[in-house]
Amino acid sequence: MPTIEVAREAGACYGVNRALELVRKAAAQAEGPIHTLGPLIHNPTVVESLAQGGVTVAGAPDEFLGGTLVLRTHGVTPDEEARAREAADSVLDATCPFVVRAHRAAETLTREGYQVLVFGEAGHPEVLGTLGHAPGATVVERPEDADALELGRKVGVVVQTTQSRARLAELVRRLLGRTDEVRVMDTICEATSERQAAAAELSARVDAMVVIGGRMSANTRRLAEICAGACARTHHIETPDELDPAWFAGAEAIGVTAGASTPQEQIDEVVAAIGRLTGATCASAPAAGEKDGARG
């Protein structure tokens, strides 16, 4: 009989659980409306359930119409935060502490005169927020993009929390020897690196792999890339109704992992749905989203 195994580290991380707890508590206590500045996390199912509880999404601080404004896990620029504090009756800061660490690193490098490179996805909200803390910084999306850069004497690198360390090492390799100093602020969060390592390990020994999480979620997309590198039958889904029985034809071992913005109940729903489609039983212990604690 086929088996389903959930990666030993998968699903909602410390920063996402913390943000959800802050917002749900505020929604239960608030007298006025609550808005999040952009989606709280990159998970449409969770954002929809928050909306049903009265927590709606505002596109910009200027759209704010009163009540409480929540700064989301990905963080904001100093300018956006100032505008939010000016416009809102109150501001609830749900920025993940590991994103705040990246902001502080960007500020330090800027203050100390480094040419700052932000290694991450151009246009991603977290990267936009970090750029706001390092005026003049350059975004580097792929290690090979660094080859075309004109480097000064001191180069500082700050990293989007969801990058892989292997890609960071490749970027650093391409910078060394072209400048007097390369200073790397390793702001990759442990939740990300642990989920990537567990996904790589699991996807290398299963016949089919399912990755759960929002399509806008950078860390989920990275997990899907890593799994696809080891298991050709890798599929990225947001909800169980996207599952296709054909994906599992002949599969004896089915792996499941989930991005850091995927709550445990969504993982459980997908595992149950795969079981119904294939007759497979779940062989793994509960996923590790609950074990993160403050490590992120």
Ligand code: SF4
């Ligand atoms: S993935 Fe890391 S940085 Fe992002 S919210 Fe979770 S703990 Fe924070």
